[in-house]
Amino acid sequence: DQQVKQNSPSLSVQEGRISILNCDYTNSMFDYFLWYKKYPAEGPTFLISISSIKDKNEDGRFTVFLNKSAKHLSLHIVPSQPGDSAVYFCAASGTSYDKVIFGPGTSLSVIP
Amino acid sequence: NAGVTQTPKFRVLKTGQSMTLLCAQDMNHEYMYWYRQDPGMGLRLIHYSVGEGTTAKGEVPDGYNVSRLKKQNFLLGLESAAPSQTSVYFCASSLSPYNEQFFGPGTRLTVL
Numbered sequence: 001d002q003q004v005k006q007n008s009p010s011l012s013v014q015e016g017r018i019s020i021l022n023c024d025y026t027n028s029m030f031d032y033f034l035w036y037k038k039y040p041a042e043g044p045t046f047l048i049s050i051s052s053i054k055d056k057n058e059d060g061r062f063t064v065f066l067n068k069s070a071k072h073l074s075l076h077i078v079p080s081q082p083g084d085s086a087v088y089f090c091a092a093s094g095t096s097y098d099k100v101i102f103g104p105g106t107s108l109s110v111i112p
Numbered sequence: 113n114a115g116v117t118q119t120p121k122f123r124v125l126k127t128g129q130s131m132t133l134l135c136a137q138d139m140n141h142e143y144m145y146w147y148r149q150d151p152g153m154g155l156r157l158i159h160y161s162v163g164e165g166t167t168a169k170g171e172v173p174d175g176y177n178v179s180r181l182k183k184q185n186f187l188l189g190l191e192s193a194a195p196s197q198t199s200v201y202f203c204a205s206s207l208s209p210y211n212e213q214f215f216g217p218g219t220r221l222t223v224l
Contacts, residue, residue, distance in 0.1 A: 009152070032210050043116070043202055043215030044155070089154060093209040098162050099145070099170065100209055104154035 003027050004092050004103040012109045019077040021106050023090030026071065030092040034100070035064060035075050038087045047088070048075070080110045114138055118203050118216035125193045125223045133188040133219050135203030143206045144186040145170075145213065146178060148199040155202065161186055193223045 005024045013019045023033075031052035036044040050057040050064045050073065057064050063076045077084055090103040119134045135144065142163045147155040147170075157170030159178040167178045175197060177189045186205075190197060200220050204213040 006154075034212065036213075036215075041218070043204075043217050044213075045215065046212035049212065098143075098168070098209055099157055099160050100213065101157075102147075102155040104152060 002104070003030075004090055004101050006088075006090055006103040006106045008106050009104070010107040010109070012111060013080045015082055015110055015112050016079045019075075019080045019084065019108055019110065021075040021077075021088050021090075021108065023073045023075075023103055024071060025073075025092050027092070027094070028071065029094045029096055030101075031095060032093045033064070033066060033073050034091045034093075035062075036089045036091060036102075038089065038105070044089060077108075080108075082110050082112050084108060085110045116203055116205055116214050116216040118201075118219050120219060121217065122220050123222070125190075125221065127194060127223060129193050130189070130191050131193065131221075132190075133201055133203075133221075135186045135188070135205075135216060136184055137186075137203075137205040137214070138184060139205060139214065140183070141205035141207055141214075142183075143208060143213075144180065145204045145206075146176070146186065146188045147202045147204065148172065149202060149218075150199050158188065158201075193221075195223045197221065198223045 034049040035047040038044040087105045093100045145160040146158040161180040164183040203216040206213040
């Protein structure tokens, strides 16, 4: 039973356009969400996070949106660059949790 | 400041052999985690620790044991390796579940 879902295993986007990666969660106790980026043969690295008291958080080209009622969050990358090609993991945690639950990941390819 | 390091980077085992993976962090983090990454499955938590001397089970703990005798080290043991344990193993550390996790570069393990 996956508590954090990323229903698109892969996504292909043209350089300069917007990339939108989606994530859904089932547990309403989650109140903190993170996105990680992973290149092949490397460990994941933290990208951006959002707490449930916000509905948007922005960091440069990366924006995360949270819709608590729909239990849905999305990561927007604008403009997309070839160096953004990687696997993106959505992760969730909560006040009553001492660990983080990761989604299965979405592989993003940005085509030059 | 090395961050999170993992030893070894690669290993090939025969079924039934044992081995220990070592994770070390120099950021004075309380929380440490062991994950495995398999195609289409994302990052699955094996075991984790909320401080020196503590360990807890994650999503997929069977066949693994861990120890956290020193705050900076988190060891993952396989007592009798099975082909199903062929995977890439990542260690991570963080100040708390609400803070970003810092990942090591991974250990690629093949069990024949």
